[in-house]
Amino acid sequence: MARSSKRQDVLAGALTVFARDGYARASIDVIAAEAGVSTRTLYNHFGDKAGLFQAVIQESATRVAAAQLAIVESHLTEITDLESDLVAFGIAWRTPIPDFAEHWALVRQVNAEAGHIPEDAIDAWQEAGPLAVQRAIADRFAAFAADGLLRLDDPVRAALHFALLISGSNLSYRGGPKPDLADTVTTGVHAFLHGYAG
Numbered sequence: 001m002a003r004s005s006k007r008q009d010v011l012a013g014a015l016t017v018f019a020r021d022g023y024a025r026a027s028i029d030v031i032a033a034e035a036g037v038s039t040r041t042l043y044n045h046f047g048d049k050a051g052l053f054q055a056v057i058q059e060s061a062t063r064v065a066a067a068q069l070a071i072v073e074s075h076l077t078e079i080t081d082l083e084s085d086l087v088a089f090g091i092a093w094r095t096p097i098p099d100f101a102e103h104w105a106l107v108r109q110v111n112a113e114a115g116h117i118p119e120d121a122i123d124a125w126q127e128a129g130p131l132a133v134q135r136a137i138a139d140r141f142a143a144f145a146a147d148g149l150l151r152l153d154d155p156v157r158a159a160l161h162f163a164l165l166i167s168g169s170n171l172s173y174r175g176g177p178k179p180d181l182a183d184t185v186t187t188g189v190h191a192f193l194h195g196y197a198g
Helices: 003-025 028-035 039-046 048-075 082-094 098-112 119-128 130-146 153-167 183-196
Strands: none
Touching: 003 028, 003 039, 003 048, 003 098, 028 039, 028 048, 039 048, 048 082, 048 098, 048 119, 082 153, 082 183, 098 130, 119 130, 130 153, 153 183
16 A cells, blocks of 8 residues: 555544544544554554644645635625625535535534644644635635725624624524524625625
């Protein structure tokens, strides 16, 4: 097996284990078995569990961000009707992509045990994934402001507000029905434009 192939096998196996078991409960032996490699191979490639976790979350976040950046590009390049286009973008952005189910399970694990995860790993994840997408949205919002479509001083803050408004609250449906995505996004976009429309 080639070196890069082994590395990819380890990353894939580790993603499965970290997504299922979390960082603290994940065992190097279980990860090696899932990846079909020896623990020695794992240590040779990544040094330790923290190094492996950082590589896994960074690689996974980079792949998800690439898909989300393509959504930004396809929906926010040419605007014909700002509200409709933002709603279409928000729905596309917030619709789960089945190929990334393990990534989102990993994110839930990170959120649940953030105090036990190396800070470098969390920083690498944020930089490779969420912040990269937020910057791309902020760049589009700055362009919309330059065109008079939005009124804003801080495009990064506006992008964060947009993301929060179209996400809804995870607490809003615990124990009850999950809110309708289209309704959540539409009302979020309406609230966003109430504060930022040009």
